[in-house]
Amino acid sequence: MLSNKNLKEIIKKYKVAIDPQELKMAESTSTQQSKPLEEILMHKELIDEEEIYKNAADFFDVKYVELKNKEIKKDVLDLIPAPLAGAHQVVAFDKDKEHIKIAMLDPTDIQTVEFLRRKTGLEPRVFITSPTDLKNSLRKYHAELENDLNLTVVTDGENGQVDTKTLKKAAEELPVINIVNSVLEHAVYEGASDIHIEPAEKEVDIRYRIDGILKQVMTLPKTIQHGILARIKILSNLKLDEHMIPQDGRFKIQLQDEKVAFRVSILPVYDGEKIVMRILHEGAKPLTLEQLGFLDSAKEKVETAMKKPHGMILVTGPTGSGKTTTLYSVLGILNQPGVNISTVEDPIEYRMAGVNQSQINPKVGFTFASGLRSLLRQDPNIIMVGEIRDKETAEIAVHAAMTGHLVLSTLHTNDAPTTLPRLSDMGVPPFLIAYTANIIVAQRLARKICPHCKKEYKLDASAIKELAKVFDTEKLEELFKKNIKDAKNTDTVTFYQGEGCSRCGKTGSKGRVGIYEVMEIDEGLIKMINQQADANQIKEYARKNGMNTILEDGLIKAKLGLISISEIIRATKD
Numbered sequence: 040m041l042s043n044k045n046l047k048e049i050i051k052k053y054k055v056a057i058d059p060q061e062l063k064m065a066e067s068t069s070t071q072q073s074k075p076l077e078e079i080l081m082h083k084e085l086i087d088e089e090e091i092y093k094n095a096a097d098f099f100d101v102k103y104v105e106l107k108n109k110e111i112k113k114d115v116l117d118l119i120p121a122p123l124a125g126a127h128q129v130v131a132f133d134k135d136k137e138h139i140k141i142a143m144l145d146p147t148d149i150q151t152v153e154f155l156r157r158k159t160g161l162e163p164r165v166f167i168t169s170p171t172d173l174k175n176s177l178r179k180y181h182a183e184l185e186n187d188l189n190l191t192v193v194t195d196g197e198n199g200q201v202d203t204k205t206l207k208k209a210a211e212e213l214p215v216i217n218i219v220n221s222v223l224e225h226a227v228y229e230g231a232s233d234i235h236i237e238p239a240e241k242e243v244d245i246r247y248r249i250d251g252i253l254k255q256v257m258t259l260p261k262t263i264q265h266g267i268l269a270r271i272k273i274l275s276n277l278k279l280d281e282h283m284i285p286q287d288g289r290f291k292i293q294l295q296d297e298k299v300a301f302r303v304s305i306l307p308v309y310d311g312e313k314i315v316m317r318i319l320h321e322g323a324k325p326l327t328l329e330q331l332g333f334l335d336s337a338k339e340k341v342e343t344a345m346k347k348p349h350g351m352i353l354v355t356g357p358t359g360s361g362k363t364t365t366l367y368s369v370l371g372i373l374n375q376p377g378v379n380i381s382t383v384e385d386p387i388e389y390r391m392a393g394v395n396q397s398q399i400n401p402k403v404g405f406t407f408a409s410g411l412r413s414l415l416r417q418d419p420n421i422i423m424v425g426e427i428r429d430k431e432t433a434e435i436a437v438h439a440a441m442t443g444h445l446v447l448s449t450l451h452t453n454d455a456p457t458t459l460p461r462l463s464d465m466g467v468p469p470f471l472i473a474y475t476a477n478i479i480v481a482q483r484l485a486r487k488i489c490p491h492c493k494k495e496y497k498l499d500a501s502a503i504k505e506l507a508k509v510f511d512t513e514k515l516e517e518l519f520k521k522n523i524k525d526a527k528n529t530d531t532v533t534f535y536q537g538e539g540c541s542r543c544g545k546t547g548s549k550g551r552v553g554i555y556e557v558m559e560i561d562e563g564l565i566k567m568i569n570q571q572a573d574a575n576q577i578k579e580y581a582r583k584n585g586m587n588t589i590l591e592d593g594l595i596k597a598k599l600g601l602i603s604i605s606e607i608i609r610a611t612k613d
Contacts, residue, residue: 040144040170041095042545043069043076050086053094057085088169092144096167099146106132106142106172115139118159120221122245122257127151130168130176134161142168142176147541154228157295203280210269218263219270223292223316225256227299230550232318234301236271238264238311250486250551251359254544268305268312275303283307291321298322302386319388325371326364332552334522334595336585340557344478345373351440353427353479355452361484361553362449363388366423369447370394373421382423383410399425407432415439424448430466437467440475454589455481455558456578459568473560473568481556483589485602485610488535489543493600497531506604510590522587522595536603552601554593554610558586 041049043066050057057080065085069076080086096103111132118131118139129151133140139161143151146165155163168176209215222245226234231247243259259267272279275288288303302317328338344352352369354362367389374380374393381395385407390396395417399405407424408431414422415435426449427433440446452458458479462472498506507515515532537547558581560568567577582588587595593607 040075040077041091042539045095045098046077046080046091049091049094049098052098055086055091055094061085088171092167092169099167101146102166104132104140104142104166104168106130106168106176111176118161119155120217122218122221122259123154123158123225125177126225126257128173128177129155130173132166132176138162138164140164140166142166142173144168144170144173145541149541150544154225157228158224206265206269206279207273209266210273212266215263215266215270218259219267219274222257223299223301224294226316227294227297227318229256234314234316234318236267236314236316238308238313240310243267249544250546250548251484252486252546264311268314271303271314271316272305275301277303277305282312321390323389325368325389325391328368328372331361331365331368332596332601333555333557334587334592336522337555337557337587337592340478340559341369341480344559345369345445347445347477349440349443349445349475350477351436351446351448351475352477353448353450353458354482355450355455355458355479356482357451357453359484360482361551362482363425365480365482365553366447366449367391370421370423373445378420379418380421380423381414381417381419382425383407383414384423384425395419408435411435411439415444419444421445421447426450427462427465433462433465433467437462437471437475441471446475452481454574454578455479455556455586456574456581459577460574463571469568469571473565476560478560479558481558481589482553483593483610484551485554485593485596485606486546486548487550487552487601488603488606489537489540489547489549491542491549492538492540492547493535494538495533495535495600497533499531503532506594510594510607512588512591512594515594518587518591518594519598523598532598534597534604535600536605547603548606552596554589554596554602554607556586556589556592 049055050062065079065083066076069079081088093103109132115131115134118134119129124130127148129141129143131139131141139155139159141155141163143165144167146167152163152165222234226247229247229249231249233248235246235248235253237244237246242261243264244255245257245259246253246255269279274290277286277288285307286305289300290303291298291300298321300319300321302319304315306313328341333341344350354365356362370380370391374391380393383397383399385399387396387398397410399407399410407426407428411422411424411432412435422439422444424432424436424446427436436446436448450458450461452461459472459476463469503515512518537543539545539547543549561584563580563584564577567580589611590607593602593611596602597604597607
């Protein structure tokens, strides 16, 4: 639908006949119910759909097309796969050797246009149409899809079992292959980190995790459920006839010049089997510390710890906070011809040239602890342990750090100071923790503000005071002065937020950046650890000695215009 802003501009510019009072009431309803203004006005029949969209065509300087009387050929319709047509509200209605004509509701959706250019190899010519016309055209897609899938309908037999031959046949049908390919390719193009394929009672939902948030992208007919599942199982080399226990696999595809790996997890649920695929960009180079989002002072501390020949660099945070990415970035910097780097991981997320990577396999007794023990016989200089989960792994990691190895690992704690008592709880003696830990980095991932729709707003002195209380920090002016060059004392502070545009899918955010808490283990902290100080005492000492908390690091990045205040709260609520 048209954005509220664009719709109001169109009504004003083209003098659309509507009572100003009724428009004002509709705007109020739109705000109260969090519904688009267009939906409210259409529902109350205060505007004519066709008139508005013909005016919108002139407003956006594109042509209007009536689809209701158009005969669209099947080969043209099929240029945009059904799942993508529904997800992006776009229909292909004509083509020639060089161009594809597409009808959509939002001609400013540059991302979709660019994706279709890559997908079809043709130059898109954008037209605008009405929602009703588009809806009716999309029904043709569903009709075509249902007809195609009549060949591959798979029903559950007795005890929920399905014949393997039937499943193989379903997986090899062209419509199923095309749909799976479209889902995978579209997810990569959208920048998703995970694909969720979820069977429901009457349909199959497909969601992507983009910038940490799950987003519903398409719904498919229930009849295709077994075909998609079988296709992904065949790609992942999993058992087709196993439906009662979880299965894990992996496969790769080539997308233009890029190799993309998919780590597959299949889990039996009430309405079938749920598939989750983690997308791993194989050729991706490790990010630098600046690209990850480390501010200058924090970056210097990490670089100092990396230069030490032995000791531990620990990264902490909840699942999905980017810990592994940070460790890979540190490994990428340390990965030089003169050092032997070995890792034990679960699973191996990225392949790194020059690094000896091994994956744990508990079924055969290859755990983090046994793997780490074996690594120590491989003459390593640097060791990365995917996660310290238990007392045995913690003890071996600490002893490795004591005996001349640089050890990198992760733990699940919410902040840096809590990590030290956590290791103590695992049974590691305090003096060993004190003398082996070099640095502890706690982190979260926050969504960056979309640069194309970024708007500024100012907070006055009283709002700044309230904000400082919420974020448990010193005076904001002092925090900014200490960490931002040319920061000035003023009565107001400028922050930013994304309004939402076609380039960011109306979310106001695009991409992610880390927010960090970096705690160096200095002489004072060594003394406190040996005295078994609690996390609060450790935190108080670290803050007095220059450590910014995750919240403070987030506030600095908000002041720099990277993230919004609300995003800091969302990212750190755990």
